Amino acid sequence: MNTAKLSKMLYGGDYNPEQWDPGVWPEDMRMLRLAGMDIATINVFSWAKLQPDENTYNFQTLDEIMDMLHKNGISACLATSTGAHPAWMARNFSDVLRTDFDGRRRKFGGRHNSCPNSPSYRTFSERIASRLAERYKDHPALLLWHVSNEYGGECYCDNCAAAFRVWLKQKYMTLDKLNEQWNTSFWGHTFYDWEEIVPPNALSEQWASNRTNFQGISLDYARFNSDGMLDCYKLEYEAIKSFTPDIPVTTNLMGTYKQLDYFKWAKHMDIIAWDNYPAADTPVSFTSMTHDLMRGLKGGAPFLLMEQTPSQQNWQAYNSLKRPGVMRLWSYQAVAHGADSIMFFQLRRSVGACEKYHGALIEHVGHEHTRVFRECAQLGEELGQLGNKLLGSRTPAKVAIMYDWENRWAIEFSSGPSIALQYLDEIHKYYDAFYQLGIQVDIVSFEDELNGYDIVLGPVMYMVKPGMTQRIEAYVENGGCFVTTFFSGIVGENDIVTLGGYPGELRSLLGIWAEEIDALFPDQTNRIIMKDSYGSLAGEYSCSLLCDLIHAERAEVIAEYGDDFYAGMPALTRNSLGAGEAWYVATSPDASFMQAFLGSLCAKRGIKPLPGKQPGVEVASRNKDGHSYLFVMNHNPHIVVVEFAPDYGLDLLTGLPVSGPSPIAGRGVMIIETSASS
Numbered sequence: 001m002n003t004a005k006l007s008k009m010l011y012g013g014d015y016n017p018e019q020w021d022p023g024v025w026p027e028d029m030r031m032l033r034l035a036g037m038d039i040a041t042i043n044v045f046s047w048a049k050l051q052p053d054e055n056t057y058n059f060q061t062l063d064e065i066m067d068m069l070h071k072n073g074i075s076a077c078l079a080t081s082t083g084a085h086p087a088w089m090a091r092n093f094s095d096v097l098r099t100d101f102d103g104r105r106r107k108f109g110g111r112h113n114s115c116p117n118s119p120s121y122r123t124f125s126e127r128i129a130s131r132l133a134e135r136y137k138d139h140p141a142l143l144l145w146h147v148s149n150e151y152g153g154e155c156y157c158d159n160c161a162a163a164f165r166v167w168l169k170q171k172y173m174t175l176d177k178l179n180e181q182w183n184t185s186f187w188g189h190t191f192y193d194w195e196e197i198v199p200p201n202a203l204s205e206q207w208a209s210n211r212t213n214f215q216g217i218s219l220d221y222a223r224f225n226s227d228g229m230l231d232c233y234k235l236e237y238e239a240i241k242s243f244t245p246d247i248p249v250t251t252n253l254m255g256t257y258k259q260l261d262y263f264k265w266a267k268h269m270d271i272i273a274w275d276n277y278p279a280a281d282t283p284v285s286f287t288s289m290t291h292d293l294m295r296g297l298k299g300g301a302p303f304l305l306m307e308q309t310p311s312q313q314n315w316q317a318y319n320s321l322k323r324p325g326v327m328r329l330w331s332y333q334a335v336a337h338g339a340d341s342i343m344f345f346q347l348r349r350s351v352g353a354c355e356k357y358h359g360a361l362i363e364h365v366g367h368e369h370t371r372v373f374r375e376c377a378q379l380g381e382e383l384g385q386l387g388n389k390l391l392g393s394r395t396p397a398k399v400a401i402m403y404d405w406e407n408r409w410a411i412e413f414s415s416g417p418s419i420a421l422q423y424l425d426e427i428h429k430y431y432d433a434f435y436q437l438g439i440q441v442d443i444v445s446f447e448d449e450l451n452g453y454d455i456v457l458g459p460v461m462y463m464v465k466p467g468m469t470q471r472i473e474a475y476v477e478n479g480g481c482f483v484t485t486f487f488s489g490i491v492g493e494n495d496i497v498t499l500g501g502y503p504g505e506l507r508s509l510l511g512i513w514a515e516e517i518d519a520l521f522p523d524q525t526n527r528i529i530m531k532d533s534y535g536s537l538a539g540e541y542s543c544s545l546l547c548d549l550i551h552a553e554r555a556e557v558i559a560e561y562g563d564d565f566y567a568g569m570p571a572l573t574r575n576s577l578g579a580g581e582a583w584y585v586a587t588s589p590d591a592s593f594m595q596a597f598l599g600s601l602c603a604k605r606g607i608k609p610l611p612g613k614q615p616g617v618e619v620a621s622r623n624k625d626g627h628s629y630l631f632v633m634n635h636n637p638h639i640v641v642v643e644f645a646p647d648y649g650l651d652l653l654t655g656l657p658v659s660g661p662s663p664i665a666g667r668g669v670m671i672i673e674t675s676a677s678s
Contacts, residue, residue, distance in 0.1 A: 006391055009335070009383050012039035012074070013344030013361065014307065017065050018046055020348070025065075028348055029072040031368050035361060036380020040069055040347065041077040041306070043132075044149050045111070048086035051128060059135055066141050075143035077343075080132060080236050082125040083149030084111040093120035099157035103203045112153045116228040117163040122235055129236035133243035145249040146306075147236045150275065151229045152259055156199045160228070165194045167224045181494040182216040189214065215413045215495040222409045226261045234268055252306040253297075255290040256424055258412075261405040263445040266297035275307035275345070276334060280320045284618060284635050285435040286428055287330070289443070291337035292395075293403060296443035300394055305334040307345040310372045311359035319357070324371065325667030328379050329633055332669045336620035336631035338395050342383065344376075386652060389673070393624035397442040398607050401431060402458040404446045404465075410495050411462045411487070418519040420545060421487065426460045426588065433594035438613030439602055440620060450475040454605045461488040461506075464498070469505040476509065477578030481601060484510070485585045486548040487517065502548070503584075510584045511555030511575030518547040518566070527562030528571045528589055534558055535600025541593035543571070548586040555584065572597075612642040617664070632670040639663050649674035 012032070017025050032040070042065055043050075051057055069076050089096055090108035095118045098106045106113060114121045129147070136142050172178040175191055184190045191197055200206045200218045212218040237249050248270035253262055255274055266272060274294045278287045294303045310327055312319045322330075331342045349360035361376050362368075368377070408423040434441045442453070446465055450456050456475065461484050476482050489503025489510075498504030502514035520526070528541045540562060549566050552573055559572035573584045589597070602608075610619040616636035622629045630649070634640050641663050648658045649672040658672050 006388060008038070008387050009391060010039045010075075010304070010341035010343065011380055011383050012037040012077075013041060013347045014044060015040040015042055015347040016044070016350065017042070017068075017348075018049055018061055019350055022064070024348075025068060027366075028362065029068065029074070031362055031373070032074060032347065033072060034368055035373065035377045036384055037347075037361075038073065039075045039077055039143065039341070039343065041079060041146055041343065042066075042069070043081050044079040044146070045081060045084050046079075047081040047084065047128060048088075050081060050132075051086060051124075053088055054092065057131055066136060066139050070139070070141035074141070076139075076141040077144040077146050078132065078136060078142055079146035080125070080129045080148060080240075082114075082128060082147070082236065085114050085121060085124070089120065089124060093118075093124075095119060095157075095159055096121040097157075098153070098155040099160070101154065101156065101201045101206075101209065103156065103201060105157070112150070115155045115157055115159060116225070116232050117155070117157075117159045119159070122232060125232065126235045126239050130239040130242070133240040137243040137247075142244070142247060145240050145244070145247055146273075147233050147240070147249060147251040150252055150254055151233065152254065152257060154225050154259065156201045161197075161199050163228060164199055164221065164224050165197055167227065168197065168220065169194060171220070181496065182214060182220075183496060184214075187213070210412045211415070212413050215410065215415070218413050219406070219410055219495050222259070222413075223261070223406065225259065226264065226405075229260060230265055230268065233265070237268060250304065250306075253294065256293065258405070258408065262293075262297055263405065263447070269298075272297050272301070272303035273306040274303060276305060276330075277307070277309065277313055278330075279316055280318075283428075283432065284333070285432040288333065288337055288435060288618065288620070289428055289431040289441075291334055291339070292431075292441060293443040295338035295395060296403070296445070296448075299448070300338075300442060302338050302340040302392060302394075304341040304343070305331070305339040306341070306343050308334075308343070309359040310344050310361055310376055312357070314355055314358035322359075323637070323667070324375070325665075327372075327375055329635065329667045329669055331379060332631060332671070333618065333620075333633055335390060336618075336622070336633065338622070340391055342379065382653060386671075389627075389652065390622060390624070390629060390671075393622035393629065395440065395442070395620070395622050397440045398454045398605075399434060399439060399602070400442045400444045400448075400450065400453040400456045401427060402446055402448075402456065402461065403427060403443050404463070406465075406493070407446070407461065407463045410491065411460060413495075414462075416519070417487070417517045418546060420522065421460070423460055426485070429588070429591075429594060430457055430459050430598070433591065433598045435618070436591075436595055437599050437602070438609030438619050439598075439607060440610065450480065451478065453480065454607060455481045455483070455601055457483045458488065459483075459485045461485075462490050463493060463495070464489050464491070464505050465493045469509065472506075472582075473509050473577065476580035476582050479579035481581055481583070481605065482509070483583040483585065483601070486546050486587055488584075507553075509575070509577060509582050510573070511553050511582070512550045512570065512573050512584055513553060514548045514550045514586070516549040518549065518564075520544050520547065526564060526587065528559045528587065528593060529562045530559045531557060535596070535603055537593070537596040537600050541596075542590040543587040543593070544590075545588035547571075550584070550586050561587075611644055611648070612670075614640055614642055616640065617642060626675060628674050630670075630672040630674065632664060632672065634664045634666060634668045637666040639665055644672075648672060
């Protein structure tokens with residue numbers, strides 16, 4: 001997205017005027033302008049209003065909405081409305097209805113309710129996207145296209161089964177190859193005809209969403225499902241681009257949402273957009289990690305914060321209010337990690353159905369004299385003052401964590417070694433250690449270039465895809481520092497075990513081999529005992545979850561297990577390769593180990609924490625045009641004094657210089673501009 005044309009960061013959110021009498025609209029416009037908002041996402045769920053039957057289209061209301069936005073200086077993020085199909089379509093074209101995991105055909109209702117492999121859905125969705133693009137291609141309010149809404153879910157209908165077989169033929173070419181890669185000799189599953197293959201659900205191979213008899217089959221269906229929905233998105237994308245090639249197209253992603261491979265989706269999105277809905281007790285480092293993941297989808301390019309709530313949500317068990325200052329704080333947290341917009345769901349609270357108690361800029365009382373509105377208006381004023389200083393700025397990082405959706409699927413489909421092993425949790429443990437240290441991190445894919453980083457981590461890299469080992473070895477030989485962990489290098493891309501001893505293809509890189517894997521019960525721990533100190537890493541630490549029983553071949557043993565029959569076996573190893581080193585963490589250590597270990601790696605490579613880090617205080621940085629912008633965000637409810645160098649810089653939010661000890665209010669934010677060399 002070309003931010004050079006923008007005078008300030010985009011500020012606004014989802015707006016549904018079609019749910020209201022037009023007499024309310026002028027008042028809405030007054031309050032949006034009062035709050036400093038300049039973009040509205042519209043038409044997200046209006047398909048039934050735009051198209052009352054198969055052959056009739058009615059754009060009159062949408063015309064009026066688009067004209068109203070332009071008249072009031074508000075840009076349109078125009079959605080294609082295909083996130084929920086109309087009732088007439090479900091009645092007349094039953095192939096649009098999904099079949100659930102238990103084999104039941106859905107009826108009309110809810111959303112995410114369209115089969116991604118339905119010929120009817122694909123035809124009608126492409127057609128409505130094309131009609132919208134043709135009609136509004138020259139409208140002055142149009143700034144951004146929004147395809148569908150929060151893609152997700154699965155379908156197991158006959159259309160999906162047929163499409164799955166086509167997908168498999170394209171991937172494996174022959175049944176012999178498929179049988180080999182799925183290991184169908186197990187349990188007598190050999191296939192002799194493509195038509196014998198059925199989707200893996202509760203009627204066939206899976207007995208739960210993440211438990212399956214045949215990991216290869218379920219893994220491929222997860223890939224197929226993600227690809228099928230992506231195909232639906234691409235149909236609408238291409239229809240839009242044929243009329244508006246220069247208007248960016250996106251859809252709203254959902255962070256670490258498990259079912260879609262967002263790295264693959266990102267290749268077909270002009271700009272990443274995502275919806276951020278942490279719970280009140282979500283660790284703030286997890287939210288930061290998710291922002292960094294969204295930034296990483298397009299190689300560090302800025303993203304759009306498409307949705308967040310101004311205050312409370314509506315679908316959680318306990319929908320607490322955002323305390324005063326939290327909305328502003330979390331908004332700037334998104335900006336700190338790469339957002340070029342701050343947008344909300346929703347701008348006016350609906351009067352009925354399941355989102356009537358979801359927070360909004362304009363509450364049911366209908367005026368601006370509310371705490372939420374005042375906080376939103378304050379933020380709008382600040383964004384106006386910031387102008388375009390931050391737009392398009394990049395986030396510098398010397399550390400990367402590798403993340404992969406297919407690896408996550410494969411781990412969590414596994415029939416062992418522990419139900420407690422959750423890929424996302426292990427990624428977050430490593431991310432949180434860097435977060436607590438004040439060290440910035442990029443989240444990268446298994447395919448991304450590594451050579452720009454001093455340290456690269458691949459926690460729980462269970463699946464090793466073709467070419468990965470050679471790329472990582474080259475990175476290390478050229479001076480890089482690579483860290484991986486237990487349960488890595490076990491299988492190839494189709495979940496077939498790499499024989500010859502764990503960690504498979506990574507064995508030479510790491511200089512170790514793993515004989516067994518011990519799964520600890522939730523109340524069990526072991527100890528990691530350092531043989532010698534390594535930087536600040538010394539003494540002993542607690543570990544849990546899994547313990548790999550490994551043998552050092554060429555690797556140096558840095559720490560050993562302290563307990564059980566494998567006491568004295570290696571728990572942490574380091575292997576030199578060329579100019580670099582590869583580390584293996586054979587278990588899941590406690591937070592104190594993580595911070596001491598990763599802090600020592602960073603110190604030895606000259607990676608320094610950002611200024612201002614304290615407990616409960618988050619720091620992040622963005623760079624642009626020779627200037628650095630340090631975000632200091634106090635997640636504590638009380639004042640904290642943070643230390644800076646004399647004459648460090650200028651706080652853009654107050655206009656005051658920052659020098660030496662500086663107090664920051666509870667839930668307060670500082671954005672300090674310095675030269676990039678400071």
